[in-house]
Amino acid sequence: MIKLENVTKIYKGEVLALQNASCEVQRGEFVFLVGPSGSGKSTFMRLLNKEEDADRGRVYVAGKDIGVLPGYKVPFLRRNIGCVFQDFKLLPNKTVVQNVAFALEVIGHPRSVIKSKVPAILELVGLSRKMHNYPDELSGGEQQRVSIARAFVNRPLILLADEPTGNLDPNTSLGIMTLLDRINRTGTTVVMATHDRGIVDKMRRRVVELDKGQIVRDQSRGVYE
Amino acid sequence: MNLRLDYVVRETTSNFRRNVTLTLATVITVTISLTLLGAALLFRDAVDNATVRWKDGVEFIVFMEPDITAELEADIRGQLQDSREVLEFTYIDKDEAYAEVQELLGDSPELVDVITAERLPASFRVKPTDTLPERVDRLAEVFRAQPGVSRVVTASETIRAIEDLSSGLSQRVIIIAIVLLVAAAVLIWNTIRMALFSRRQDIEVMKLVGATNWFIRVPFMVEGLIQGLVGGLVAMPLIWLTNNYLSIINDDVSLELLRGFAVDPSRVWSLGFQMVGLGALVGTLGSGIAVTRFLDR
Numbered sequence: 399m400i401k402l403e404n405v406t407k408i409y410k411g412e413v414l415a416l417q418n419a420s421c422e423v424q425r426g427e428f429v430f431l432v433g434p435s436g437s438g439k440s441t442f443m444r445l446l447n448k449e450e451d452a453d454r455g456r457v458y459v460a461g462k463d464i465g466v467l468p469g470y471k472v473p474f475l476r477r478n479i480g481c482v483f484q485d486f487k488l489l490p491n492k493t494v495v496q497n498v499a500f501a502l503e504v505i506g507h508p509r510s511v512i513k514s515k516v517p518a519i520l521e522l523v524g525l526s527r528k529m530h531n532y533p534d535e536l537s538g539g540e541q542q543r544v545s546i547a548r549a550f551v552n553r554p555l556i557l558l559a560d561e562p563t564g565n566l567d568p569n570t571s572l573g574i575m576t577l578l579d580r581i582n583r584t585g586t587t588v589v590m591a592t593h594d595r596g597i598v599d600k601m602r603r604r605v606v607e608l609d610k611g612q613i614v615r616d617q618s619r620g621v622y623e
Numbered sequence: 624m625n626l627r628l629d630y631v632v633r634e635t636t637s638n639f640r641r642n643v644t645l646t647l648a649t650v651i652t653v654t655i656s657l658t659l660l661g662a663a664l665l666f667r668d669a670v671d672n673a674t675v676r677w678k679d680g681v682e683f684i685v686f687m688e689p690d691i692t693a694e695l696e697a698d699i700r701g702q703l704q705d706s707r708e709v710l711e712f713t714y715i716d717k718d719e720a721y722a723e724v725q726e727l728l729g730d731s732p733e734l735v736d737v738i739t740a741e742r743l744p745a746s747f748r749v750k751p752t753d754t755l756p757e758r759v760d761r762l763a764e765v766f767r768a769q770p771g772v773s774r775v776v777t778a779s780e781t782i783r784a785i786e787d788l789s790s791g792l793s794q795r796v797i798i799i800a801i802v803l804l805v806a807a808a809v810l811i812w813n814t815i816r817m818a819l820f821s822r823r824q825d826i827e828v829m830k831l832v833g834a835t836n837w838f839i840r841v842p843f844m845v846e847g848l849i850q851g852l853v854g855g856l857v858a859m860p861l862i863w864l865t866n867n868y869l870s871i872i873n874d875d876v877s878l879e880l881l882r883g884f885a886v887d888p889s890r891v892w893s894l895g896f897q898m899v900g901l902g903a904l905v906g907t908l909g910s911g912i913a914v915t916r917f918l919d920r
């Protein structure tokens with residue numbers, strides 16, 4: 399599903415963010431990307447949805463070399479990749495329903511599809527009762543659920559979660575992990591960057607560790623270190 | 624791309640509401656520049672129409688009696704041919720004269736009617752070797768006394784002055800109008816940039832979930848298009864008003880030399896539509912460039 403071959407990423411010609419990294423993730427896997435801040439976790443993810451391009455090496459997503467993907471096709475790549483962030487990136491002037499519907503609307507789904515899909519996904523993430531609230535009326539955990547609903551409503555092949563629990567307390571984080579686990583069980587490949595030792599150790603999934611841009615460990619059913 | 628109309632309408636109106644003052648300023652600038660441009664072009668057309676007889680060094684015109692005999696006409700022609708003071712002359716028969724009037728004022732029969740009677744006589748358009756006004760006057764005087772000639776009209780210094788003045792004037796107005804139009808494009812570009820900036824979060828999310836650039840672009844371009852279009856539509860009646868002033872000049876009988884100082888209404892219409900089109904183009908381009916640059920960052 400995802401393959402990096404000897405990928406090097408250098409920002410602005412000087413910051414070495416990834417160095418000769420190779421890694422393959424199968425369909426349906428759940429992978430933790432761990433490592434200290436600045437080790438290249440976010441860069442790894444940004445390469446996958448072509449927010450950044452590799453300077454050397456190749457990146458494959460769903461069997462396609464995305465390095466040669468023309469710009470006009472990038473949106474279609476992104477429709478297969480859901481993204482979740484530490485800061486949620488919800489639109490403050492839209493309600494929960496509107497936030498999720500917006501993601502479908504701007505990729506051209508008809509209203510009827512939106513009307514049926516959005517409530518269903520909000521049910522899945524457990525936010526049916528707060529559908530018409532605005533993000534600032536929700537707790538951090540609830541906001542993250544909305545953002546997961548938005549990322550998953552289009553049933554992407556891959557879900558990228560960049561420190562999704564970074565702003566949440568341990569209990570709330572566990573709830574989010576349960577949700578991501580459920581999503582993974584539907585067959586969606588999940589890649590999650592985190593510093594959260596407790597979560598990694600509890601879940602016992604594949605762990606890829608980065609340090610200064612290099613992959614220093616790749617372990618199935620691993621722990622944080 | 625499946626762009627839904629209600630989506631575009633909603634996004635565009637919300638952008639307008641966010642930036643009412645700026646939008647208004649932009650529309651007004653578009654209107655002013657297009658009105659000036661339209662008026663200048665109309666004025667230039669009118670002057671052209673009024674002075675078409677005086678093109679290419681024609682300094683005086685010998686109009687003959689409508690019922691002149693062939694002999695008398697041949698006499699005058701011979702005299703023109705023999706005169707060393709005449710460089711060149713053209714014979715305009717009744718049909719040509721009428722055709723010219725028709726061409727100038729095509730779709731306005733009232734005007735054609737008024738002018739026909741005056742222009743129907745056949746005439747010689749004369750280019751003298753020497754264009755000094757006194758010499759031209761003296762030469763014209765010779766033909767004025769000729770039997771069979773109804774009148775001789777000279778391109779007095781006045782008409783030349785009017786021509787020069789008007790071409791200089793309309794040139795300057797056109798330059799000002801173009802500068803204003805560029806300013807309008809920049810204003811539109813800036814309005815759209817501000818709209819983009821205030822919606823940068825939305826755009827980030829749109830890109831993230833895989834909206835195409837065109838999908839993101841269209842509502843903003845529609846916004847620019849509407850600003851240009853509205854500016855142009857407001858300019859249209861103003862251009863009509865300008866045309867009415869031209870007609871007033873034309874109706875002033877004392878300005879006999881400027882007869883024909885008017886523009887065919889269909890020309891005014893087409894000019895109006897051209898200005899609307901230009902406004903729409905400027906609006907779409909200004910906003911299109913703004914969004915493209917924003918998305919390419």
Ligand SMILES: Nc1ncnc2c1ncn2[C@@H]1O[C@H](COP(=O)(O)OP(=O)(O)O)[C@@H](O)[C@H]1O
Binds near residue numbers: 413437439442
């Ligand atoms: N847009 C950028 N421009 C320049 N340097 C960047 C940029 N993004 C990240 N970096 C640098 O690249 C390195 C890796 O960053 P990142 O991938 O964000 O690491 P992590 O997510 O593990 O904290 C860091 O040194 C960071 O400062």
Ligand SMILES: [Mg+2]
Binds near residue numbers: 439440441560
């Ligand atoms: Mg990061």
